[in-house]
Amino acid sequence: MARRIDHYLSRLTHEDKFDFYSVVRDFSDAEIGSQILKWERDKVLVPDEAIAKMGELGLFGIPIDEAFGGQGGDMTDLVLMGLALGYHSQSVAITPGAAISLGAKPIQLCGTDAQKAEHLPDLAAGKRMIVFGLSEPGRGSDAANPEVTAVRDGDDWIIQGEKCWSTNAKWASHVVVHALTDPNGANGKRSTCFIVPMDAEGVFYQEMSGKRVWLQSSTGSIMFDQVRVPGSAVLGEVNDGFKVMVTTLNGGRLFIASLALASLAFALDKTRRYAEERIQFGDKPIGRFQRVQDVIIDMDIALERNLTWLLDLCQRHDAGTLDRESAAKVKVDSSRVASDLVLLAMEVCGGVACLDEFGLIRHHDDLFVTRVGEGSNFALKDLIVRPLRENV
Ligand SMILES: Cc1cc2nc3c(=O)[nH]c(=O)nc-3n(C[C@H](O)[C@H](O)[C@H](O)COP(=O)(O)OP(=O)(O)OC[C@H]3O[C@@H](n4cnc5c(N)ncnc54)[C@H](O)[C@@H]3O)c2cc1C
Numbered sequence: 001m002a003r004r005i006d007h008y009l010s011r012l013t014h015e016d017k018f019d020f021y022s023v024v025r026d027f028s029d030a031e032i033g034s035q036i037l038k039w040e041r042d043k044v045l046v047p048d049e050a051i052a053k054m055g056e057l058g059l060f061g062i063p064i065d066e067a068f069g070g071q072g073g074d075m076t077d078l079v080l081m082g083l084a085l086g087y088h089s090q091s092v093a094i095t096p097g098a099a100i101s102l103g104a105k106p107i108q109l110c111g112t113d114a115q116k117a118e119h120l121p122d123l124a125a126g127k128r129m130i131v132f133g134l135s136e137p138g139r140g141s142d143a144a145n146p147e148v149t150a151v152r153d154g155d156d157w158i159i160q161g162e163k164c165w166s167t168n169a170k171w172a173s174h175v176v177v178h179a180l181t182d183p184n185g186a187n188g189k190r191s192t193c194f195i196v197p198m199d200a201e202g203v204f205y206q207e208m209s210g211k212r213v214w215l216q217s218s219t220g221s222i223m224f225d226q227v228r229v230p231g232s233a234v235l236g237e238v239n240d241g242f243k244v245m246v247t248t249l250n251g252g253r254l255f256i257a258s259l260a261l262a263s264l265a266f267a268l269d270k271t272r273r274y275a276e277e278r279i280q281f282g283d284k285p286i287g288r289f290q291r292v293q294d295v296i297i298d299m300d301i302a303l304e305r306n307l308t309w310l311l312d313l314c315q316r317h318d319a320g321t322l323d324r325e326s327a328a329k330v331k332v333d334s335s336r337v338a339s340d341l342v343l344l345a346m347e348v349c350g351g352v353a354c355l356d357e358f359g360l361i362r363h364h365d366d367l368f369v370t371r372v373g374e375g376s377n378f379a380l381k382d383l384i385v386r387p388l389r390e391n392v
Contacts, residue, residue, distance in 0.1 A: 001273055004300060005083065005265035008307050017076055024084035027057055033088040037357055039216050045170060046095050046216045055126025059085075059096045064104055068120035075251060075314040079258040086262025090366040091214035093259055098167040098217075099123065101252040102132035106176055106193070110236040110244045115195065119174070128173040130195070132252075133163040133222060134245050141379035143178070144188055144242050148224065150179035157181075157234075159194060159227040169205050169220020172198050177224065182239050191241035194233045202227040213365050250322055252374045253331040257310050260331075260370040261303060263363035264338040268299040270359060271345040274352075286348070295344045302337045310334065325387060328380040335370035336377060342367055 006025075010018050031053055039047070054060065062077045064070025071077070078100060085093035104123040107115055107130065122128040134143050148161030159179055166175065174197050181192040198205060204223040211219055236244040275287035275296060286292050310330050316322040346353035346360050353360045371377050 001269065003087075003265065004268050004272075004303060005087070005261075005307070008304050009080070009083070012308060012311050013076065013080070017080060020073075020077060021080040021084055024057070024059070024081050025087070027053075028085045028088055032085060032092050036089045036092070036216070036362075040356060040362070044216070045218050046092050050092070051095065051126060051171065054096050058124075060099055060104075060126035060129075061124030062096075062100060064100075064108060064120055064124040068116060068124055070120065070124040075254060075317040076311060078251070079254055079310060079314050082255050082258030083262045083265065086259040087266050089216060089362070090259045090263060090369070091217040093262065094167060094214060094217050095171075096126070097255050097259070098132065098252075099126070099129040101255045102248060103130035103168065103172075103176075105251055106130075106132070106235060106244055106248045107195070109247055110193075112232075114232070115235065119195075122173075129168045129171045131163075131166045131169050131172040131175040131198075131220070131222070132245075132248065133166055133175045133177045135163065135165040137162060137164050141376055143245065144191070146178050146180045146191055148177060148179045150177075150181050150192060150194060152181075153228070155231045156228050157192075157194060157231070159196065159224045159229065162221065162223050164208065164221040166205075166220045166222055168218055169198075169222060170207060170218035172205075172220075174198060175203075175222055176235060176244075178241050178245055181241070185239055188242045189239050192238050193235040193241040193244045194229055195235050196224070196227060196229055196233060198222075200227050200229065213369050215362075246324070249374055250324060250327040251317060253327040254310060254313055254317060256370050256374050257306070257331045257334040260334040260338040260367060261306055261310065263342060263367050263370075264299060264303055264306075264334075267338075267342045267345040267360055267363055268296065268303055271299065271348050272296050274349050278349075292348050295341070295348050299341045299345065302341060306330070306334045306337065325384050328375065328383050331370070331374065332377045332380050332384065335367065339364070339367035339371060 058071050061070035062073040066072040082093050107119050136147055138147050150157045150159045174195050177194045177196050182190050202225040205220050208219045208221050275292050276285045278286045280286055342364050352358050
């Protein structure tokens, strides 16, 4: 059965982009779709072999300049990767996704020449990953005011505190730490970002336990106990760390939207196929019921609408005209619509939707992360409402 998402992407993207998507889709079918159930049942994170294969395909270097060994691609390519990998597993897709959009991007956008030369080639090759250390046990949505501190000591800085929910922590060589450096500064001007090696003295990582979503993704908690870093570890400007984080998050939110739409695309194909195969009340399929058709139609409309919207925003991102509200809106809407519809899709399929091998429950559970990750939808509405309250 032809995938509905392929139908739309072949019309919405240029031929070379669709060719790229097709290569990643075929890789995803062969390497992820065929194994994801086993990885889930074995309770393993993305295996090293799969990470190495994604690295060989160049997936960790998509938007990194060719001068640093990357593919020189753009936001559309990154989102196409999210759609292709996320169709089988958001938690596999977020591995290169976060490594790029939260790990490499801050270095690419805000790093010095020396920082870029030191990190980007290995990041592009998938030989190292950098964690985005924004969230803390006591600071989630209120991320502008971290409890983690960095205090000057001569030319060095001493970092103290804890970060959590750090995606890719298991594989990370470094973490970008967002730390309070000027408690009396203006709002948004109190913090600085530091590139800290995970093997620095005083850095302790442990995998967070009990997580029931994004099962194959590493999510760590990282402690900093009087960690000393040199002045050259500062990423961007001193006391402008929140700007580094915010600059990074625009692209990250587009990527999260791609994961939500990947799950919706999977659920649409699974449901429309099942609706034609499942026979009840005589010899006709459940797809003849209008209430079943309504769910499938709504999924199809949402997929086409939000893919069109997302791909347009990717072009605005690359043109430098993407505003924060637009990136937030497509993330909020795609995650909400996809998770609402996937729940209905499960209802259409009935009891079988509860089985892991059917696949829908994985997407249902993972879609919750797209609602809270990279800014919870509720909190992002504070941003979205701003222009609506001006000039009225
Ligand atoms: C699997 C996973 C991976 C993650 N990866 C990373 C990562 O790599 N790096 C990183 O730094 N973080 C990461 N996060 C953290 C994520 O960004 C936070 O969960 C998110 O920012 C929300 O913060 P919180 O969970 O502390 O919720 P809180 O800030 O405590 O908010 C709880 C709820 O309160 C409500 N709320 C909060 N503020 C407002 C507001 N202003 N208006 C209205 N309602 C509001 C919302 O309903 C919100 O969901 C990850 C999270 C998960 C679950």
